[in-house]
Amino acid sequence: MPSTEDEKVELSTRTLVESMVREDGTIDAGELYAVAGALGMTDQQVRLCVRRLADDGQFVQEGRGRRAVLRATDRARHALDPNVDFVRLMYAQDRGEVPWDGVxxxxxxxxxxxxxxxxxxxxxxxxxxxxxxxxxxxxxxxxxxxxxxxxxxxxxxxxxxxxxxxxTDLRVAGVTDPVALAARLWPLDELAQAHRRLGRIARDRLERLRAPGALDQTRFLTIAIELAGEFTRAMDPDPLLPPELLPQPWPGAEARELVAQCWREMFQSPPPEPTPRLFRLYSTVIEEVTAHLPG
CATH class of the missing domain: 3.30.70 (Alpha-Beta Plaits)
Known part of the structure; x- marks a missing residue:
């Protein structure tokens, strides 16, 4: 299996900034720069991104440098909310709770x-x-x-x-078999490749989370944001086809289970505070998903 050392998670600076928004809509610049450094980003990258987001009306900056506080505008906060219903559907499909009705x-x-x-x-x-x-x-x-x-x-x-x-009888270029239609209509090979990558990275982060020693705030946030970024990268183009239409075993199901195990490791004890607001938005789904995990 390829090493994740050659597959470091590549996040845009904007994704990092947006992922760091706290429950009250603020970002601590010192914390932002610390996590950015752990992800291999330079201070200059962060400064330029923050300036662009401020010019675009997404954030308001109070103070300078690492002592600054960024405040997300109402427009930005609404746009940043993840669609937890889609995440809930993914895991429900993996558990066989949403069988396809053939329509x-x-x-x-x-x-x-x-x-x-x-x-x-x-x-x-x-x-x-x-x-x-x-x-x-x-x-x-x-x-x-x-x-x-x-x-x-x-x-x-x-x-x-x-x-x-x-x-219930779709036919495309003479093809009527649902599984064959799905393979014809959606880029399943590309989707599978993205899920395999997510699975490898999630497995690596799971090992790090289970390693001895407590996670400090920067390490916790770095792993969480890496997982969220790679999860989004794999899931955004995914049409969430029912398992009945996919090749089996489908790597997306394994990758999502590994991510859920990472979530369980991170949330088995209270995470460092304050945490980004995306954790609250996902908290209900995380509880539902991890309740079905073995052990």
Missing amino acids: WHLVAFAVPESARAARDALREHIVHLGGAPLQGGLYVAANPWEDLVEAEVARLGADDCVTYLTS
């Missing part, structure tokens, strides 16, 4: 050229939700997604341009 969910849209921005935004949202293109303006997903698509359509004011339908 394909399709969305078709024809937004005029005069509303190109809305059309592009809708396409991006549909792909983010796991939709695969069938032909121009027609996308398919294996999970119910109508409510999520409708919410974005309403926000964009494109209700008159969208059609929803379901099918």
